[in-house]
Amino acid sequence: MSDIKRIETGTRMSQAVVHGGVVYLAGQVGTAGASVTVQTQDILANIERLLAEAGSDKKKILQATIWMASMDDFAEMNAVWDAWVAPGHAPARAAGESKLATLDYKVEIICVAAL
Structure with missing residues (x-):
């Protein structure tokens, strides 16, 4: 059985968990109240x-x-995302609308990555 590594662990959650060669990130948010561009x-x-x-x-x-x-x-967020994604390395992705933790958050992104 492989070890579990937790990064930035708090009472409620860890910001990342590594297990079995995979990195699972918690939902990431930006500066509350900032524009979609800045938050992304x-x-x-x-x-x-x-x-x-x-x-x-x-x-x-x-x-x-x-x-x-x-x-x-969607278009504003995608402009930032598209400029950031490494060419040839776009992940599988889904995007949708949801109520976030507070009205000040406009975007939240969750990722899973290989080591």
Whole structure:
């Protein structure tokens, strides 16, 4: 049985969990109240940081789930996402609309990556 590594563990959750050669990230959010562009940039920077700490990187993302408070922001979020994704390494992805933790959050992204 392989070990489980937890990164930035709190009472409720860990920001990342590594097990069996896979990195599971918690939902990442950006600066509350900021624009969709800024929130998405913040989230992607957090994802890169957590993946690096786990021993992975954005080229190894297997799947991403993106939640937005409003699908009206889809194009704005995609502009940031498309510029960030490593060419030739786009993960499987889903995006949808959902109520997020507070009205100040417009985007939340969850990723699963290989080590």
